[in-house]
Amino acid sequence: MRPSRRTVLTATAAAGVASATAPATAVAAADGTTDRPPATAQRPSRELRALLGEIDPDRIEATVRKLVSFGTRHTLSTQDDPARGIGAARDWIAAEMRSYAAASGGRMTVELQSYIQEPASRIPVATRITNVVATLRGSVTPERVYVVSGHYDSRASDVMDATSDAPGADDDASGVAVAMELARVMARRRPASTIVFAAVAGEEQGLYGAAYMAQQYKDAGTDVQGMFTNDIVGSSTADDGTRDPYTIRLFAEGVPSSETPEQAAVRRSVGGENDSPSRQLARFVRDVADNDATGMRVRVIYRRDRYRRGGDHIPFLERAYPAARFTEPAEDFAHQHQDVRVEDGKRYGDLPEFCDFAFTARVAKVNAAALWTLAQAPGTPRGAKIVTSTLTNATELTWTRGGEPDLAGYEIVWRETTDAEWTHVIPAGDVTSYEVDLSKDNVFVGVRAVNRAGLRGPVAFPAPQT
Structure with missing residues (x-):
């Protein structure tokens, strides 16, 4: 025609x-x-607006504070103490996810995805790394999968310090709270495609948990058509005190990490360096989530991640899955990865006091709008x-x-x-x-x-x- x-x-x-x-x-x-x-923008449906209305900033705050209460969640911290360390955090997250799954009518399952990481960079001894993975099976096209994650491990100023307090409220209890709140809200619904809600470990030591999860999907031939990590989404305040509570950055890679030499030769001849699957995924997020229903502006950044840093979307990119990273509009480096300290009677560090939970709830709405529409719409x-x-x-x-x-x-x-x-x-x-x-x-x-x-x-x- x-x-x-x-x-x-x-x-x-x-x-x-x-x-x-x-x-x-x-x-x-x-x-x-x-x-x-954009011309491709989609109006939020009544169903989507109802879903977004259930996202609760108070529950997000409670999740962040509970994760902080474990003292440290360092990947190398204790795994058998019921009150402190990454093991206690793991068990609490799993129990919460299972309570959400109980309301799903059998559609949501929760697993501890665990393996032994042999000594490697920032892993001095063999260490068990465990992801908590809640899978909400699709009712029409379950073979098509979308993933949302946050990392529940934390760190102090010294990345190898596994004993000092490392509250990790913003980095990254906030991202875990987003994934868990979406699991709670969506567990009672029937998406057409499968949605996975994950809390991964080992991020601060080298993206170990996410790499393991991505490889498991790759080995199984899983059709992951989109993945979002939420990493540092707890604050709308920059290190100079300015606030931007209605913007979220979305980092999206251009030239795919998995590009072959043959694909690179084609791209050089015809263009398309701004049209990777991840960039199309980011444009889709703008289409469905940059509107009055979320109350947020999605600022797409045409870059894989920030300078000198990386997040849990990267292992998915490396395995040819479309993936992108949500991060707050301007980071406050005075609080990230800082040991808890008291100066002039005030506590400092990555603490809940420096979080904006209404902002994080709006970030959750952006994620929800994207994931729910992806799951209900036709695939790419x-x-x-x-x-x-x-x-x-x-x-x-x-x-x-x-x-x-x-x-x-x-x-x-x-x-x-x-x-x-x-x-x-x-x-x-x-x-x-x-x-x-x-x-x-x-x-x-x-x-x-x-x-x-x-x-x-x-x-x-x-x-x-x-």
């Missing part, structure tokens, strides 16, 4: 009107800037190709039809090569190929699936088909 240029221009003009009437970003950023919603189209075997001033796309029973069809999206967001949407129908009267040499194009409820999945960026 090849519509006329007039048809294309009419469709794209309509998309422009749709984006103009989409809900505006709820609040401006601290610097006074505001973002226009597979086999997307752009036909380059003939020289024409048009763009022909092909893809493989998805197997979702409620699949309604597909949409073509496009943008100028200098734009960061998709700017135009063209309905394509329930087809597996489509030709657009736009030059493939001049624009970037993609395809996304739509179900009968009107939910759209992430965009697939096509590979050249010669």
Whole structure:
């Protein structure tokens, strides 16, 4: 099918009107800037708004304070003390997750994913590392999986100090609290696809727990179509005292960590360095979570992570899974990884006193909007190709039809090569190929699936088909 240029221009003009009437970003950023919603933005459904309304900042605060109460959660700390150390934290998280699973009607299961890490960097002796993993099985497409995590281990100033207090309220009890609150709220619901809520260990020593979990999925051939880690999402205050309580950063890698030399050669010839699966995942988060329902502005950062640091999304990226990291808008380095101390009668360190639990609850809503929509919408189209075997001033796309029973069809999206967001949407129908009267040499194009409820999945960026 090849519509006329007039048809294309009419469709794209309509998309422009749709984006103009989409809900505006709820609040401006601290610097006074505001973002226009992308053309691909999706309005929150009534179901999603009800889910978001159940996220409770008081429960998030209680989780953070409970994790802090274990004194230290260092990966090398004691594992058999019922009140102190990483073992006590592990057992409490598992018990809480199991209490959520009890309300799921058997759909949620909880496991202690454990292994012995032999001596390695920051692991001086063989050490048991355990992830607490709650899996909410999908009711329609359970083979499609989405993961959200936080790391429950903590550290003091000396990364090898396993005995001093290391409260880790912001880094990263806050992220664990997000994952646990989402597990609690979603356990009573029936997502179409599977959602995994994980509290992982070994992050501060070298991303060990997340690497083990990602490898388990890889070895099993699990179809993980998206992973988010929440790491340092407890405070909206920077080290200079300025606050930005309505912005969350989302770090998304460009060129995939798993790119082969052959893939790199193709990318260099046709572009797409800004169109990795992780960047499409990040754009999807903006589409569904940067709105009045979450009260947050999602600031996508086109970078794998911050300088000199990394999070639990990286092992997933290294295994070719789309993944991204949520982190607060500006970190307060005076409190991160600092030993608990008293100065002028005030306590310092990574303590709950420096957290903003209303902010963390809004971060949880951003995660919930993304995960729930991902789980209910069709998956990312597979086999997307752009036909380059003939020289024409048009763009022909092909893809493989998805197997979702409620699949309604597909949409073509496009943008100028200098734009960061998709700017135009063209309905394509329930087809597996489509030709657009736009030059493939001049624009970037993609395809996304739509179900009968009107939910759209992430965009697939096509590979050249010669």
